[in-house]
Amino acid sequence: MEVTVQVSDPEVARLCEARQILNRVGDKWSIAVIYALDGATLRFTELRREVHGISQRMLTATLRTLERDGLVRRTVHPVVPPRVDYELTDLGNTLRGTVCTLMTWAVNHADDIAKARAEYDARPAS
Amino acid sequence: MEVTVQVSDPEVARLCEARQILNRVGDKWSIAVIYALDGATLRFTELRREVHGISQRMLTATLRTLERDGLVRRTVHPVVPPRVDYELTDLGNTLRGTVCTLMTWAVNHADDIAKARAEYDARPAS
DNA sequence: CTGGATCCTATAGGATACTG
Protein backbone atom coordinates (compact mmCIF):
# COMPACT_ATOMS: atom_id res chain seq x y z
CA MET A 1 0.00 0.00 0.00
CA GLU A 2 2.60 2.47 1.15
CA VAL A 3 0.19 5.15 2.19
CA THR A 4 1.67 8.39 3.34
CA VAL A 5 -0.23 9.95 6.18
CA GLN A 6 -0.02 13.64 6.84
CA VAL A 7 0.06 14.45 10.52
CA SER A 8 1.02 17.70 12.11
CA ASP A 9 2.71 16.31 15.20
CA PRO A 10 6.16 15.14 14.09
CA GLU A 11 6.38 12.64 16.94
CA VAL A 12 3.15 11.05 15.83
CA ALA A 13 4.39 11.04 12.26
CA ARG A 14 7.50 9.16 13.31
CA LEU A 15 5.46 6.53 15.07
CA CYS A 16 3.18 6.12 12.09
CA GLU A 17 6.19 5.72 9.86
CA ALA A 18 7.64 3.20 12.30
CA ARG A 19 4.38 1.28 12.20
CA GLN A 20 4.50 1.07 8.46
CA ILE A 21 8.00 -0.29 8.62
CA LEU A 22 7.06 -2.82 11.24
CA ASN A 23 4.06 -3.85 9.22
CA ARG A 24 6.44 -4.70 6.45
CA VAL A 25 9.08 -6.38 8.53
CA GLY A 26 6.39 -8.15 10.50
CA ASP A 27 4.57 -9.54 7.51
CA LYS A 28 3.78 -13.19 7.18
CA TRP A 29 7.25 -14.38 6.17
CA SER A 30 9.87 -11.68 6.73
CA ILE A 31 10.56 -12.53 10.34
CA ALA A 32 11.00 -16.18 9.47
CA VAL A 33 13.37 -15.35 6.64
CA ILE A 34 15.45 -13.00 8.76
CA TYR A 35 15.53 -15.62 11.47
CA ALA A 36 16.70 -18.23 8.96
CA LEU A 37 19.42 -15.88 7.75
CA ASP A 38 20.59 -15.25 11.29
CA GLY A 39 24.32 -15.64 10.95
CA ALA A 40 24.05 -17.67 7.79
CA THR A 41 24.37 -17.23 4.06
CA LEU A 42 21.82 -19.32 2.25
CA ARG A 43 20.81 -20.07 -1.28
CA PHE A 44 17.27 -19.74 -2.50
CA THR A 45 16.53 -23.43 -2.21
CA GLU A 46 18.15 -23.69 1.18
CA LEU A 47 16.01 -20.86 2.41
CA ARG A 48 12.96 -22.58 1.03
CA ARG A 49 13.80 -25.68 2.99
CA GLU A 50 14.56 -23.66 6.09
CA VAL A 51 11.36 -21.65 6.07
CA HIS A 52 8.85 -24.46 6.06
CA GLY A 53 5.65 -23.86 4.25
CA ILE A 54 6.67 -20.79 2.28
CA SER A 55 5.73 -20.84 -1.36
CA GLN A 56 8.24 -20.06 -4.05
CA ARG A 57 6.33 -16.98 -4.96
CA MET A 58 6.31 -15.59 -1.45
CA LEU A 59 9.93 -16.42 -0.80
CA THR A 60 10.89 -14.45 -3.88
CA ALA A 61 8.62 -11.59 -2.97
CA THR A 62 9.77 -11.49 0.64
CA LEU A 63 13.43 -11.56 -0.35
CA ARG A 64 12.90 -8.79 -2.89
CA THR A 65 11.26 -6.57 -0.34
CA LEU A 66 13.90 -7.27 2.27
CA GLU A 67 16.54 -6.52 -0.32
CA ARG A 68 14.83 -3.30 -1.29
CA ASP A 69 14.62 -2.28 2.32
CA GLY A 70 18.34 -2.86 2.63
CA LEU A 71 18.05 -5.70 5.11
CA VAL A 72 19.21 -8.53 2.88
CA ARG A 73 21.99 -8.70 0.34
CA ARG A 74 21.46 -10.76 -2.78
CA THR A 75 24.51 -12.07 -4.56
CA VAL A 76 24.17 -13.66 -7.96
CA HIS A 77 26.96 -15.99 -9.05
CA PRO A 78 27.15 -16.11 -12.83
CA VAL A 79 27.31 -19.86 -13.11
CA VAL A 80 25.16 -22.54 -14.61
CA PRO A 81 22.99 -23.60 -12.96
CA PRO A 82 22.39 -20.24 -11.29
CA ARG A 83 23.51 -19.75 -7.75
CA VAL A 84 22.16 -16.92 -5.65
CA ASP A 85 23.21 -16.27 -2.08
CA TYR A 86 21.27 -14.35 0.50
CA GLU A 87 22.61 -12.89 3.68
CA LEU A 88 21.80 -10.14 6.10
CA THR A 89 23.30 -6.71 5.53
CA ASP A 90 24.68 -4.62 8.35
CA LEU A 91 21.29 -3.01 8.65
CA GLY A 92 19.67 -6.42 8.67
CA ASN A 93 22.02 -7.51 11.40
CA THR A 94 20.77 -4.73 13.62
CA LEU A 95 17.49 -6.62 13.62
CA ARG A 96 18.90 -10.06 14.33
CA GLY A 97 18.83 -9.85 18.08
CA THR A 98 15.30 -8.56 18.31
CA VAL A 99 13.97 -11.05 15.78
CA CYS A 100 15.58 -13.92 17.63
CA THR A 101 14.20 -12.62 20.90
CA LEU A 102 10.79 -12.51 19.30
CA MET A 103 11.06 -16.06 18.01
CA THR A 104 12.23 -17.31 21.36
CA TRP A 105 9.42 -15.48 23.07
CA ALA A 106 6.89 -17.10 20.76
CA VAL A 107 8.34 -20.55 21.29
CA ASN A 108 8.48 -20.12 25.04
CA HIS A 109 4.99 -18.71 25.41
CA ALA A 110 3.13 -20.80 22.86
CA ASP A 111 1.65 -22.88 25.64
CA ASP A 112 0.58 -19.85 27.66
CA ILE A 113 -1.17 -18.44 24.65
CA ALA A 114 -2.84 -21.71 23.79
CA LYS A 115 -4.07 -21.93 27.36
CA ALA A 116 -5.33 -18.37 27.36
CA ARG A 117 -7.22 -19.02 24.16
CA ALA A 118 -8.79 -22.16 25.51
CA GLU A 119 -9.91 -20.34 28.64
CA TYR A 120 -11.25 -17.42 26.64
CA ASP A 121 -13.19 -19.70 24.34
CA ALA A 122 -14.57 -21.63 27.27
CA ARG A 123 -15.91 -18.49 28.90
CA PRO A 124 -19.66 -18.13 28.83
CA ALA A 125 -20.63 -15.76 26.07
CA SER A 126 -21.23 -12.64 28.13
CA MET B 1 -6.95 -18.88 9.32
CA GLU B 2 -5.30 -20.72 12.14
CA VAL B 3 -4.04 -23.56 10.00
CA THR B 4 -2.47 -26.45 11.80
CA VAL B 5 0.47 -27.90 9.98
CA GLN B 6 1.54 -31.44 10.58
CA VAL B 7 5.28 -31.85 10.58
CA SER B 8 7.27 -34.76 11.83
CA ASP B 9 10.20 -32.84 13.22
CA PRO B 10 9.08 -31.40 16.57
CA GLU B 11 11.63 -28.60 16.37
CA VAL B 12 10.23 -27.52 13.03
CA ALA B 13 6.74 -27.79 14.44
CA ARG B 14 7.67 -25.43 17.25
CA LEU B 15 9.06 -22.89 14.85
CA CYS B 16 5.96 -23.10 12.68
CA GLU B 17 3.81 -22.60 15.73
CA ALA B 18 5.98 -19.67 16.76
CA ARG B 19 5.55 -18.17 13.30
CA GLN B 20 1.81 -18.37 13.58
CA ILE B 21 1.94 -16.60 16.91
CA LEU B 22 4.21 -13.90 15.55
CA ASN B 23 1.95 -13.47 12.55
CA ARG B 24 -0.80 -12.69 14.95
CA VAL B 25 1.16 -10.47 17.27
CA GLY B 26 2.81 -8.83 14.29
CA ASP B 27 -0.40 -8.01 12.48
CA LYS B 28 -1.18 -4.53 11.31
CA TRP B 29 -2.20 -3.07 14.65
CA SER B 30 -1.24 -5.35 17.54
CA ILE B 31 2.26 -4.02 17.96
CA ALA B 32 0.99 -0.47 18.02
CA VAL B 33 -1.66 -1.33 20.60
CA ILE B 34 0.80 -3.17 22.82
CA TYR B 35 3.17 -0.26 22.47
CA ALA B 36 0.44 2.16 23.47
CA LEU B 37 -0.40 0.04 26.49
CA ASP B 38 3.22 -0.04 27.56
CA GLY B 39 2.98 0.75 31.24
CA ALA B 40 -0.41 2.36 30.89
CA THR B 41 -4.04 1.55 31.44
CA LEU B 42 -6.16 3.11 28.75
CA ARG B 43 -9.79 3.31 27.83
CA PHE B 44 -11.10 2.45 24.43
CA THR B 45 -11.26 6.01 23.24
CA GLU B 46 -7.88 6.86 24.68
CA LEU B 47 -6.39 3.95 22.80
CA ARG B 48 -8.06 5.13 19.65
CA ARG B 49 -6.47 8.51 20.03
CA GLU B 50 -3.14 6.94 20.87
CA VAL B 51 -3.02 4.59 17.91
CA HIS B 52 -3.43 7.06 15.12
CA GLY B 53 -5.29 5.89 12.08
CA ILE B 54 -6.83 2.78 13.53
CA SER B 55 -10.50 2.32 12.79
CA GLN B 56 -12.97 1.55 15.51
CA ARG B 57 -13.61 -1.83 14.00
CA MET B 58 -9.97 -2.81 13.95
CA LEU B 59 -9.29 -1.50 17.42
CA THR B 60 -12.09 -3.67 18.74
CA ALA B 61 -10.91 -6.68 16.76
CA THR B 62 -7.28 -6.23 17.76
CA LEU B 63 -8.15 -5.85 21.41
CA ARG B 64 -10.35 -8.93 21.33
CA THR B 65 -7.61 -11.03 19.84
CA LEU B 66 -5.01 -9.73 22.25
CA GLU B 67 -7.40 -10.43 25.08
CA ARG B 68 -8.06 -13.93 23.81
CA ASP B 69 -4.34 -14.56 23.53
CA GLY B 70 -3.97 -13.51 27.15
CA LEU B 71 -1.85 -10.46 26.41
CA VAL B 72 -4.36 -7.79 27.34
CA ARG B 73 -6.81 -7.56 30.21
CA ARG B 74 -10.16 -5.94 29.60
CA THR B 75 -11.99 -4.50 32.56
CA VAL B 76 -15.56 -3.36 32.21
CA HIS B 77 -16.82 -0.86 34.78
CA PRO B 78 -20.58 -1.13 35.14
CA VAL B 79 -21.27 2.55 34.91
CA VAL B 80 -23.13 4.84 32.60
CA PRO B 81 -21.68 5.80 30.26
CA PRO B 82 -19.68 2.60 29.91
CA ARG B 83 -16.05 2.59 30.91
CA VAL B 84 -13.70 -0.11 29.75
CA ASP B 85 -10.07 -0.26 30.70
CA TYR B 86 -7.35 -2.06 28.85
CA GLU B 87 -3.95 -3.00 30.20
CA LEU B 88 -1.26 -5.54 29.57
CA THR B 89 -1.39 -8.80 31.50
CA ASP B 90 1.72 -10.39 32.98
CA LEU B 91 2.09 -12.33 29.77
CA GLY B 92 1.63 -9.18 27.77
CA ASN B 93 4.29 -7.50 29.85
CA THR B 94 6.80 -10.13 28.80
CA LEU B 95 6.46 -8.65 25.33
CA ARG B 96 6.81 -5.02 26.32
CA GLY B 97 10.55 -4.81 26.09
CA THR B 98 10.80 -6.48 22.73
CA VAL B 99 7.96 -4.46 21.25
CA CYS B 100 9.51 -1.23 22.42
CA THR B 101 12.87 -2.30 21.05
CA LEU B 102 11.17 -2.99 17.75
CA MET B 103 9.48 0.39 17.69
CA THR B 104 12.71 2.14 18.56
CA TRP B 105 14.52 0.21 15.88
CA ALA B 106 11.95 1.23 13.30
CA VAL B 107 12.12 4.87 14.33
CA ASN B 108 15.90 4.88 14.33
CA HIS B 109 16.32 3.14 11.00
CA ALA B 110 13.46 4.66 9.07
CA ASP B 111 15.93 6.86 7.21
CA ASP B 112 18.26 3.99 6.40
CA ILE B 113 15.37 2.04 4.97
CA ALA B 114 14.08 4.97 2.98
CA LYS B 115 17.55 5.46 1.57
CA ALA B 116 17.93 1.78 0.72
CA ARG B 117 14.62 1.84 -1.08
CA ALA B 118 15.53 4.91 -3.05
CA GLU B 119 18.80 3.32 -4.11
CA TYR B 120 17.11 0.07 -5.02
CA ASP B 121 14.49 1.82 -7.09
CA ALA B 122 17.13 3.93 -8.80
CA ARG B 123 19.09 0.88 -9.87
CA PRO B 124 18.92 0.05 -13.55
CA ALA B 125 16.42 -2.69 -14.11
CA SER B 126 18.77 -5.62 -14.45
C1' DC C 1 18.45 -23.65 -9.78
C1' DT C 2 16.19 -19.29 -9.46
C1' DG C 3 12.90 -17.14 -10.44
C1' DG C 4 8.91 -14.45 -13.48
C1' DA C 5 3.92 -14.38 -15.09
C1' DT C 6 -0.91 -15.66 -14.42
C1' DC C 7 -4.84 -16.88 -12.22
C1' DC C 8 -7.76 -17.24 -8.46
C1' DT C 9 -9.63 -17.12 -3.62
C1' DA C 10 -9.79 -15.90 1.02
C1' DT C 11 -9.36 -12.43 3.92
C1' DA C 12 -7.98 -8.02 5.96
C1' DG C 13 -9.64 -4.04 6.87
C1' DG C 14 -11.95 0.68 5.82
C1' DA C 15 -16.52 3.32 5.87
C1' DT C 16 -20.70 3.78 7.68
C1' DA C 17 -24.84 3.24 10.40
C1' DC C 18 -26.94 1.56 14.53
C1' DT C 19 -27.33 0.41 19.93
C1' DG C 20 -27.31 -0.32 25.24
Added chain:
DNA sequence: CAGTATCCTATAGGATCCAG
Protein backbone atom coordinates in the same frame (compact mmCIF):
# COMPACT_ATOMS: atom_id res chain seq x y z
C1' DC D 1 -18.72 5.56 25.62
C1' DA D 2 -17.82 1.32 23.65
C1' DG D 3 -18.93 -1.31 20.91
C1' DT D 4 -21.79 -4.55 16.94
C1' DA D 5 -23.43 -5.30 12.20
C1' DT D 6 -23.18 -4.76 7.37
C1' DC D 7 -21.16 -3.82 3.15
C1' DC D 8 -17.50 -3.46 0.06
C1' DT D 9 -12.68 -3.37 -1.93
C1' DA D 10 -8.02 -4.11 -2.12
C1' DT D 11 -4.74 -7.15 -1.38
C1' DA D 12 -2.20 -11.18 0.33
C1' DG D 13 -0.82 -15.15 -0.95
C1' DG D 14 -1.32 -20.12 -2.79
C1' DA D 15 -1.09 -23.09 -7.09
C1' DT D 16 0.56 -23.68 -11.36
C1' DC D 17 3.13 -23.17 -15.56
C1' DC D 18 6.91 -21.31 -18.04
C1' DA D 19 12.02 -19.73 -18.85
C1' DG D 20 17.05 -18.53 -18.79
